[in-house]
Amino acid sequence: MGFLPPLGLAYLQAALDKEGHLSRIYDMDRGASLADVLAVHPDIIGIGSASFSFRRACSVAAALRTQTKAPLVLGDAHAWVARAAVLKDSSFDVALVGEGELRFPRLVGLLGEMEAKKIRSMDGLIYRDAGDIHETSDAEYISDLDALPYPSFRDLQKYRTLPGRARRRIRWEMER
């Protein structure tokens, strides 16, 4: 269980907001359940996982797969390091390797067109096609981080104390 809010998800939600996609963050380390996720009838489900939590992420994906046809997308550290291996023997349909602020909203925009021929045009993706696992070209890094929208913490209220402490620290530094 992390003690700081998952910053990557906060950035992704802000990016999805900017492109007009509705999204919710469900934090299974903070009491969210599969039933909570399924209750909103998601069109696409993204799961972020580090390597140490990948087995658990696979169990969650397998359980979701029995109850929804929504595409299951893996992101975060384990997809970066393990690449194509993350789709082998897992229920994930796609893995997004690298930064997600520009490409995850694009992927969501391809909803209903998740066929391989559409998503192969995007960089930094691992996907299945006719039973085989494919990888597109390496993802470009985002060149202008300042242009990204400020992260959204609206679904991460249970972590609220730590950003407050960080802000005080900045003010303390400025006052010295």
Ligand code: B12
């Ligand atoms: C800050 C940080 C921490 C902080 C805060 C983590 C937090 N909750 O925010 C603290 C100090 C708590 C921490 C702890 C640990 N950390 Co740490 N941490 C980092 C660090 C330096 C930056 C992460 C970050 O905030 N990046 C900025 C955000 C915006 O980027 P991001 O998280 O990568 O998210 C982007 C993409 O990954 C993607 N994405 C993310 N999630 C998702 C989900 C979906 C669905 C999709 C499509 C995309 C996507 O899009 C996001 C936006 O571009 C990384 C190294 C790095 N440079 O990435 C290591 C790193 C993530 N940590 C790592 C490790 C091992 C740990 C610890 C296990 C260390 C330990 N032994 O205790 C613990 C685990 C704590 C826990 N239970 O979660 C490893 C993970 C390695 C791995 N293969 O899994 C990393 C990669 C460092 C490394 N190179 O080894 N960590």
